[in-house]
Amino acid sequence: MKITRAVAYLAFATNLSLAASLTDAAAPAPQDPDWPCEQALVPEIPAAVVWAGPLVDGLSSAWETVPDVSRLVQRITSPVYDQGSAEQEIAAFASMQEPRQKDEMLTLLFAGVLDTLNRDRSRMLQGILRYSRGQSARAMRLGEDLDEIVRLEEATTSDSRLKLEALRTGVLLEQRIFDEREGSIQFLCSRPVAIEQRLGFLARTIAAHLD
């Protein structure tokens, strides 16, 4: 019976069950023990990582009040919107602005992009954490079932043998589900990176139009 991967999870899962219950509703804390990805957890991408332009402090809700900006943010931050079209729309937006207001409007646009993509990314991080916690819980259950198998193997009654058989079948199935879900973690971990890449691309594109 292939159980090593699940068993290896057990000590880890035991330590983190309390932490998981405490952080369910909160934003992911730095280096949350449930975080399954190789890259260290960074809960939010700061503007300064991708933007050397005017400060965006205080603009986090302002951009939503300007319809042109809000609509453009919604379109260009969509994961299905292609980069070429985003470049064209940003260029058109920049060319429409009054010269004295152009940088302000572009900065507002960047603030909207940053807010929106950080919000999307945060939701994604929470999803990855939930997934990882589900795996930990599954590993815990597998461990308990394995203990029960050991106990039943020592019993001699026919009822015990029937229970043992059923439990072995169940563990094999659970193990398979566990392994399949494990295989998805690497892909899940690549999703926040895709958002960071889009943020970087949009920030550079917007900044190229600053005076």
Next chain:
Amino acid sequence: MRAFFSRRSRIGRYSAATLFIACWLSVSTGAHAYTIYVSSEKDNTITVVDGETYQVLKTVTVGERPRGIALGEENKVLYVCTSDADHIEVLDLETLKVTHTLPSGPDPELLVLGPEGRMLYVANEDDNMVTVIDTQTREKVVEIQVGVEPEGMGISPDGDWLVNTSETTNMAHFINLKTRQVEDSVLVDQRPRVAQFTNDGRQVWVSSEIGGTVSVIDVASRKVLKKISFQIPGIRKESIQPVGIKLSKDGERAFVALGPAARVAVVDTTSLEVQKYLLVGQRVWNLAFSPDERWLFTTNGVSNDMSVIDLERLRTVKSVQVGRMPWGVVVRP
């Protein structure tokens, strides 16, 4: 609308435009007769970049998940840690073909060649070993047990000491290369990534990714002289993750890649204070100098590019798109 902007600084306006135009458009950077090699762990490639024009000359497919790379055999070959293939691939730099593999043990991540040019030291992340390989006989010589998840590999200029960092144990292990035994371990901050000796061999610098610091260790006493920390306006501590380190030959400056902070820190090696932060691509990971140390190249794992830093002006002047998730970088004179 203007009210939204009344509090903001406008100082960065022109510098922002200048920086980004400089970064993302082609600029003239002078003549350099050398070649840059970048490993990309997601594409399984080595990108070959001309050091004069910064044009990508060729993209070579190698084994799965290439990460650490090092030049060998008088710069005629490139050793590539193909981590998921569980071996080292040897790339002939004239033909750009993989000629053979070396037995590294599982999950080789980083490697360093001894100054004698023969022994290769490899960190095996999955089995807590440093593997020593004889590149002439192409055989594994010995495995040295170290801490959990070995990573950084720094070798002293005289070849007497190897410092290996272990990500989980949070230690820098001093391995005597004559006896091949761990003789000392120095506690550093969380998730140490890279170890780099100074050119005089008196200090070893160790970056700690999660701890957010670089520990400067005195080799003779094995004491931490200073932990350098980094503060960047507008960037929270958790985004500042030191990884790659390069120390200039003249011993005056160090450069530290700060991961998701997208900055390279310039450190004065006398005062051990940060002089400046340079904006580069997203998730900057490893660094390499040009042979004359006029330029510094960075691999940026999220923006999939290599930034070119002018070390005279201390400015990022260009971005070169390479493969996905670029990791290691070396320069062949």
